[in-house]
Amino acid sequence: EAGVAQSPRYKIIEKRQSVAFWCNPISGHATLYWYQQILGQGPKLLIQFQNNGVVDDSQLPKDRFSAERLKGVDSTLKIQPAKLEDSAVYLCASSGLGSYEQYFGPGTRLTVT
């Protein structure tokens, strides 16, 4: 069974530029999560989707971050414009409907200079 795929693995941009990350969850997983992990901290939830609907985006900085999961499968997370404090690893995870167990992708390491 293929795991959660993410791309790119690494990205370096200048502040005020825009960037997008892509995630393809495990086949059949209804729930998809995006987390932000700042160096030295635990991951923090940004947004949770169930199929193509948003369940929780209370911690998403909506003035600059956006995410979509249009067909209920893969998802993109966008930052526009980026700030220095957005430097972090962005993790995507997925889980089956009703399951507590989440499977994580390898993450995208973003550096904003």
Place this chain on the structure above:
Amino acid sequence: AQSVTQLDSHVSVSEGTPVLLRCNYSSSYSPSLFWYVQHPNKGLQLLLKYTSAATLVKGINGFEAEFKKSETSFHLTKPSAHMSDAAEYFCVVSGKSGRRALTFGSGTRLQVQP
């Protein structure tokens, strides 16, 4: 709201000695609790989970954790450390049914000395 506190940011043990990583949780409902491990430049891997069944939970690679409601603790243990256990460990609590996003602790870095 739920939260977890990992009591040690760094733990150093010698190879072959026991490992204890401490975690306390706070939750307004009966929580599901997890331990995840993160090796350098690798993704998060689930070690074990507690979801209201047996309070002593066995995981992969010889790790165990015991859920103690009276102490609101979920400490991770292993009888004998191996060099390959060196990594970052996260104690995690799940949200309520329907909003099962995970709340992570700040992590404990385990060093294993030869």
